[in-house]
Amino acid sequence: MTYHTTMSRLRQLDSRFERIFGTLLGLGPLRLHRFGHDHDHDEPASDVEADVLAEVRERAGDVHERLSHEHDVFAVELAGSTGGGKTMLIERLIERADEGERIGVVVGDVTGEDDAERLRAHGVAVENINTGRECHLDPMVVAEALDGFDLEELDTLYIENVGNMVCPADFPLGANRRVLVVSTTEGDDVVRKHPMLVQTADVVVVNKVDLADAVGTSVERIRSDVGAVSPETPMLEIAAKTGQGIDGVVDVLDESRTEHHSHRTAPPHHGDDTESNHTGDSGH
């Protein structure tokens, strides 16, 4: 949209605002009825009210129910910047998988098949999602991608989000765990720059620690920021390229997988909460 059309659109909106505002002040002929509520949040929700972000969280709950409860698939989402090492971490995890572990990967990218091809080379089932205009995955597109798998034939599903440190904070996907991958080359203020995404992570992985000195990044500062921004969230240091620290990630995920199994065999449960510690912080 050009500057001119934008301004003309804004002027139109402005004149409309005056017209409607006049109506509300009693200058116009209309009497109005209001459906919904005003400011008393204790009153029950009416049929008008709709929280769009809470609906997204409910859809994430549906994905969780389908994967975790119906098909016993342990799902791990990887979020983080473009170039931070999400794909390579998934490759390392695939290489270290137990023999016979059946793995699937959902890869989100704005465009292209590059990451999907890299992962297919490891012999795992891959569904690629090109989001086109959207800068993040949402649980609705993940649900569609799941149709491409035989979920009964999967033990583990990795979901690689689009490289983005902002929007995924509002869009949980329904995985059992969200792993946030940050890398030393993003600078040591990466956590304080993107605090709300960090707060949705169950594990923070700092990649490329072997390059920290070369790029002048203090891993200790990242660690103290994670502690301040997102108390109780574990932080691991890795170098995916060399394989350093990958065992630690495997251990943390194995622990979660064990919890997932004990959770699954627990009494019936309605999956509007994911097992994830923090992505369900919605209070629903």
Added chain:
Amino acid sequence: MHELSIATGILDRALSAAEAHGADRIEALRIELGEATHVNQRQLRFCLETSLEGTIAAGARVRIDEITPQAACDCGWNGRPQTLEIALSYAPDVRCPECDSRATLVRGRECRLASIDVPDEAYRSTETPETTPTERQT
């Protein structure tokens, strides 16, 4: 930049609510937007007002109220979390001020259509809806 899809979601709900109440016109919408989201208020307004065009809500007044986060802790504390000082953009401090463990946000992550205003005559022309209008304006 997910304001457009959110705006579309809100508009869909407003239109179906109006239809359910027999209204053929929406004069105003009120949105509640949590501060602990990444939805940009100015962009949401622009996307919403643009999306209204060509619908029965064309030209409707859009009011967006910002919702301050509230947190609750297992220890029993609940209240308004402090703003995290070290962060370079807004984030609530989710450490419980009473017991130092992690609190949960119970408000501040919403983006909700809170109410719509429709003309009175439209309302009168339908059967009484289940919802009681909470306010009448002249």
